[in-house]
Amino acid sequence: MSIRPIYLDCHATTAVDERVLAAMLPYFTEDFGNPSSISHIYGWEAEAAVKQTREILAAAINATPEEIVFTSGATEANNLAIKGVAEAYFKKGQHIITVATEHSAVIDPCNYLKSLGFDITILPVQKDGLVDLTELKKAFRPETILVSVMAANNEIGVLQPLAEIAEMCRDGLGSAGGDRNIIFHTDAAQAIGKIPLDVQAMKIDLMSLTAHKVYGPKGIGALYVRRRNPRVQLAPQQHGGGHERGMRSGTLYTPQIVGLGKAVEIALAEQATETQRLTQLSQSLWKQLSQVEGIHLNGHPQQRLAGNLNISVEGVDGAALLLGLQPVMAVSSGSACSSATTAPSHVLTALGHSEQLAYASVRFGIGRFNTQEEIDIVAKHAIATIESLRKPSFMGSRVGKRQSDLAPAD
Ligand SMILES: *Cc1c(COP(=O)(O)O)cnc(C)c1O
Numbered sequence: 001m002s003i004r005p006i007y008l009d010c011h012a013t014t015a016v017d018e019r020v021l022a023a024m025l026p027y028f029t030e031d032f033g034n035p036s037s038i039s040h041i042y043g044w045e046a047e048a049a050v051k052q053t054r055e056i057l058a059a060a061i062n063a064t065p066e067e068i069v070f071t072s073g074a075t076e077a078n079n080l081a082i083k084g085v086a087e088a089y090f091k092k093g094q095h096i097i098t099v100a101t102e103h104s105a106v107i108d109p110c111n112y113l114k115s116l117g118f119d120i121t122i123l124p125v126q127k128d129g130l131v132d133l134t135e136l137k138k139a140f141r142p143e144t145i146l147v148s149v150m151a152a153n154n155e156i157g158v159l160q161p162l163a164e165i166a167e168m169c170r171d172g173l174g175s176a177g178g179d180r181n182i183i184f185h186t187d188a189a190q191a192i193g194k195i196p197l198d199v200q201a202m203k204i205d206l207m208s209l210t211a212h213k214v215y216g217p218k219g220i221g222a223l224y225v226r227r228r229n230p231r232v233q234l235a236p237q238q239h240g241g242g243h244e245r246g247m248r249s250g251t252l253y254t255p256q257i258v259g260l261g262k263a264v265e266i267a268l269a270e271q272a273t274e275t276q277r278l279t280q281l282s283q284s285l286w287k288q289l290s291q292v293e294g295i296h297l298n299g300h301p302q303q304r305l306a307g308n309l310n311i312s313v314e315g316v317d318g319a320a321l322l323l324g325l326q327p328v329m330a331v332s333s334g335s336a337c338s339s340a341t342t343a344p345s346h347v348l349t350a351l352g353h354s355e356q357l358a359y360a361s362v363r364f365g366i367g368r369f370n371t372q373e374e375i376d377i378v379a380k381h382a383i384a385t386i387e388s389l390r391k392p393s394f395m396g397s398r399v400g401k402r403q404s405d406l407a408p409a410d
Contacts, residue, residue: 157308193267216263
């Protein structure tokens with residue numbers, strides 16, 4: 001077996017924790033019942049397991065179990081939230097606000113709604129990746145029905161000020177008139193289990209969750225849907241047997257749901273110590289990398305996920321950089337999210353980066369199974385790669401040149 005590179009792509013997905021897998025396994029075989037089967041013990045056992053995850057998730061975000069709707073992941077949760085609100089509230093208004101650095105699972109449903117005639121405002125971000133609250137306030141209109149801003153960015157790890165945004169949505173146009181209570185949705189796929197989330201204190205109305213970024217299985221997630229103060233209406237996007245109180249039909253995927261619950265439970269129990277450990281690892285990586293000239297940290301230096309480090313490197317070609325890193329580490333570049341295209345990351349360009357800097361970027365996603373030893377190996381190799389790419393003997397000095405000047409070189 002060949003030695004595989006060190007996995008540092010935890011924003012893309014994570015390994016299922018052994019403890020999570022162990023909790024899931026019985027639900028494939030012995031406890032295989034349909035949680036909707038109410039007339040026998042097979043159904044009851046499955047229903048009890050589903051109920052337990054509902055309770056874990058509700059406790060994790062300070063919601064009630066009835067406010068949890070299981071979905072296939074955060075993509076589906078985002079679609080249900082955004083299209084579900086648009087369809088339920090379109091008579092009230094047809095304006096939605098979101099942000100340039102959102103995941104495509106938010107941007108694309110918004111663009112789809114635009115094609116149907118909705119008005120979409122996509123707010124720019126500041127240089128540090130944070131949404132500008134005065135811009136948000138200016139974007140409010142009497143017909144605004146929804147604001148969607150992510151909790152933690154999947155590329156640069158930036159944590160948006162959810163409570164402040166939510167407060168503004170509750171106030172709406174305030175004394176300027178118009179409707180209050182603009183619904184606030186947040187995509188918390190990267191945040192659950194990693195930062196404190198409280199839908200009451202933070203006044204969040206809809207929150208998308210997923211298991212596979214937090215050491216749970218792929219293909220399972222949830223949408224929190226507020227039931228009181230105010231009660232949020234959602235038009236279902238998948239019709240059928242009326243599961244999940246009619247909001248999302250389809251037989252519940254019990255083993256995955258158990259995995260989601262266990263993954264969140266573990267992450268919460270270990271959150272404080274793990275955050276501290278990951279902060280040390282990412283700071284150590286940054287300390288080593290920043291010894292080299294012309295390496296920039298992308299995103300706010302403090303308001304970020306503990307395990308995220310995203311850098312842009314001056315004077316190197318993005319593709320060559322990634323190629324050089326690949327044998328030692330599994331990381332993503334700025335354009336990895338849409339690997340079918342070679343366009344630079346929309347998140348990094350939203351920060352105001354040049355094409356060269358947006359291309360020549362690396363996202364380190366440090367997680368539960370990474371060690372200091374691995375970080376040291378990664379730092380050493382990254383520095384060596386960058387320095388060798390910058391050597392004048394290697395296709396001329398690239399420092400200070402623009403991407404367009406370099407284009408013919410590869
Ligand atoms: C991974 C991710 C998604 C998609 O989640 P899935 O569960 O894979 O559908 C959505 N938003 C963000 C911010 C993500 O990081």
